[in-house]
Amino acid sequence: DVKVTQSSRYLVKRTGEKVFLECVQDMDHENMFWYRQDPGLGLRLIYFSYDVKMKEKGDIPEGYSVSREKKERFSLILESASTNQTSMYLCASSLPLLAGGPHEQYFGPGTRLTVT
Amino acid sequence: AQTVTQSQPEMSVQEAETVTLSCTYDTSENNYYLFWYKQPPSRQMILVIRQEAYKQQNATENRFSVNFQKAAKSFSLKISDSQLGDTAMYFCAFSGTYKYIFGTGTRLKVLA
Numbered sequence A: 001d002v003k004v005t006q007s008s009r010y011l012v013k014r015t016g017e018k019v020f021l022e023c024v025q026d027m028d029h030e031n032m033f034w035y036r037q038d039p040g041l042g043l044r045l046i047y048f049s050y051d052v053k054m055k056e057k058g059d060i061p062e063g064y065s066v067s068r069e070k071k072e073r074f075s076l077i078l079e080s081a082s083t084n085q086t087s088m089y090l091c092a093s094s095l096p097l098l099a100g101g102p103h104e105q106y107f108g109p110g111t112r113l114t115v116t
Numbered sequence B: 001a002q003t004v005t006q007s008q009p010e011m012s013v014q015e016a017e018t019v020t021l022s023c024t025y026d027t028s029e030n031n032y033y034l035f036w037y038k039q040p041p042s043r044q045m046i047l048v049i050r051q052e053a054y055k056q057q058n059a060t061e062n063r064f065s066v067n068f069q070k071a072a073k074s075f076s077l078k079i080s081d082s083q084l085g086d087t088a089m090y091f092c093a094f095s096g097t098y099k100y101i102f103g104t105g106t107r108l109k110v111l112a
Helices: none
Strands: A004-006 A010-013 A019-025 A031-038 A042-051 A054-057 A064-070 A073-078 A087-094 A111-115 B003-005 B010-014 B019-021 B024-026 B033-039 B046-052 B064-069 B074-079 B088-095 B100-102 B106-111
Touching (some): A004 A087, A010 A019, A019 A031, A019 A087, A019 A111, A031 A064, A042 A073, A042 B100, A054 A064, B003 B088, B003 B100, B024 B074, B033 B064, B033 B074, B046 B074
Parallel strands (some): A010 A111
Antiparallel strands (some): A019 A073, A031 A042, A042 A054, A064 A073, A087 A111, B019 B074, B033 B088
């Protein structure tokens, strides 16, 4: 079974703090993703990575950065947390795009972040 | 730009009944893939079903099936013999490459 784990289920931080959200997958997947999930807005892609040290911006990268130093780990960083970053954050991983098309994404349990 | 629209924010169905969740999308691409994902309360999101756009035949996975209408850009999910465990948020998603575009979700409640 593919397992994607996230460092915290719930997190409360203060405005201006630097926040690290960690994601680890155990299936040697090349692709990893960070999404933000908000009611009525669905899932929106923040950043993704298709290889170690490689990253690309998604649809809403402002206020976030990422790090992928090892294949299994993908970190999301909020440099200076703000209240509008209060949300559910989902990490996902998948095999690379091949001739068979995009593969299934495997999701972590999510981190519900509250910024006060 | 591609978009995915789920026009039903919430639905309910009686146990053992059939329910259909709607999804429409917009794209100018010809080769793409469509997905339905399920997010049970407080649990991880999992894939329900996947459809390749070049395939005419609708995908089926046990009690879950899709009605894929390429010309109409419609991709609905039918759940037959609904079970209490089907209660979840359902997301429709589109992908032409490695990026997914998700709809806003439909919250389905199965009633005993």
